[in-house]
Amino acid sequence: MTTTTQNAVKKLTHFIGGEMTPGKSERFGDVYSPSTGEVIALCPLASTEEVNEAVEVAHAAFEKWKRISLGKRVEVLHRFRALLVEETNRLAEMIGLESGKTVADAKGEIVRGIESVDLAINAPHLLKGEYSVNVGGDINSFSIKQPLGVVAAISPFNFPVMVPLAMTSMAVAVGNAVILKPSEKVPNSALYISELWKKAGLPDGVWTVINGDKEAVDTILKNPKIHAISFVGSTPIAEYVYSEGTKNNKRVAAFGGGKNHMIIMPDADLDQAVTAFLGAAYGSASQRCMAISAAMPVGEKTAEAFVAKLKARVAQLKVGAYTDESADFGAVITQQSKDSVLKYINESIEEGAVLTVDGRNPEVNAPEKGFYLGATLLDHVTPDMKIYRDEVFGPARIVVRVSTLDEAINLINSHEFGNGVTIYTESGPAARKFTQEIEVGMVGVNVPIPIPVGYHNFGGLKRSKFGEAHMFGPDTARFFTKSKTVSERWPEAKEDSKTEFAFPSSNQ
Ligand code: NAD
Secondary structure (H helix, E strand, O other), X not given: OEEOOOXXXXXXEEEEOOEEEEOOOOOEEEEEEXXXXXXXXXXXXXXXXXHHHHHHHHHHHHHHHOOOOHHHHHXXXXXXXXXXXXXXXXXXXXXXXXXXXXXXXXXXXXXXXXXXXXXXXXXXXXOOOXXXXXXXXXXXEEEEEEEOOEEEEXXXXXXXXXXXXXXXXXXXXXXOEEEXXXXXXXXXXXXXXXXXXXXXXXXXXXXXXXXXXXXXXXXXXXXXXXXXXXXXXXXXXHHHHHHHHHHOOOEEEEEOOOXXXXXXXXXXXXXXXXXXXXXXXXXXXXXXXOOEEEEEEEOHHHHHHHHHHHHHHHHOOOEOXXXXXOOOXXXXXXXXXXXXXXXXXXXXXXXXXXXXXXXXXXXXXXOOOOOOOOOEEEEOOOOXXXXXXXXXXXXXXXXXXXXXXXXXXXXXXXXXXXXXXXXXXXXXXXXXXXXXXXXXXXEEEOOOOOOOOOOOEEOXXXXXXXXXXXXXXXXXXXXXXXXXXXXXXXXXXXXXXXXXXXXXOOOO
16 A cells, blocks of 8 residues: 555655665555554655666766775675674564564574575685686686676565575675665665665665665666666566566566475374474465475375374464564464455365365454464365465465375476475485476475575576576576686787687687
């Protein structure tokens, strides 16, 4: 919802040229606290003109930042990392307030975000080029990696700190100027990160936060001084950003939604599988791109035993305010999101799914207006149902029963999404077949959520990712740099110059 009215709620700013800068467009988006359902701030929605002005400021800062030595740049990152650690409690509180996730969960995402700063601190190692001596005619050949210029990151609501850090830390370290356009639903933590960058000594203009909606994104997509875009969000917008951005000659990595399965083989340790499913499926109110959506027990006996154990545990899960230390997860992000999840549940019941645990009207010790949904489990879901085909971003999880591992693999491979998947089994051959044949980017074996650590590449397949680049991991250094190959010759004495018309070869 967007409002243009003046009221007592705090108006947030952008962060441009090292300063908190008020918006000029007079358009604002309401920022809610999902735990109370109240508007806690107004997020400025930048106009095309404001975005383009910010790009000019960033471009000027880039011209200086790219000349700063790698060692000096890394010093800034070291200080930034230390500040993130020092400010973890404050950041976690901010994340909880505006996203609804519990403080414990918020702290977990900060730790994972810091992993990507750790990797960026290693940028000097990742920027080393190749060098060959005397490739022919006393010529030495080497490759160098240089920053691109101004680059942009457009982030989603569900990880207000981890995803922006994963998208941008390496971009800064390798010498770019970065423009972050955070989700307008969670702008506070991005602004706070800006303060930390400034305190760490990052020169003004190298880091910009532009708050906004479609107008800001469309301007980023068109501005010729922006050379690369890293996007994380839902699949339709990821596809749009990828196609428009590449049409305008930009490098784009666009990460979209997921529908992540957990296969439970007949030989799996069921208690371990149930425990893993609970956290991976319902943590963060299931609002993670890597959340497990569907349990896929293999064989009727496995399904009966797994569901019997699972339903008792799901029924005990507790939803609550982000400050409630006894809550397993918090509210969903908006009322609209809550309504959408309820619609999926109700339609699937009409289509024949069996409502095994009903979380539609949870008991919550929190303000009534909060966007709360309890843990819901639907059994006997079939692949033709909408609740199976779509990404459902809320705590309604499903059981899809299959007869064989081949059937499970075929179903998962024919699904639109390919972000994460996992198998629970005691069988090496089954696990090997699964990891070889599955068409999914991040694969687990007896691991609940197979999110790679910061120094490995992150990214899905199929319509979970558009473009070849990855997030986290060493691939980010490649994505945010251009490479050149230099052939260099310094002859000792002047030679008789003779023009060669034959194609140059190394046989000289
Ligand atoms: P979203 O697509 O609604 O928004 C993401 C960003 O796009 C925001 O900054 C938003 O302002 C912008 N945006 C929204 N609509 C737009 C439009 N019409 N034109 C241009 N820009 C637009 O996503 P969300 O609801 O904030 O986040 C949840 C989604 O993100 C889920 O689908 C989740 O799976 C996905 N996600 C994916 C990953 C991953 O790594 N693959 C990680 C986190 C979240």
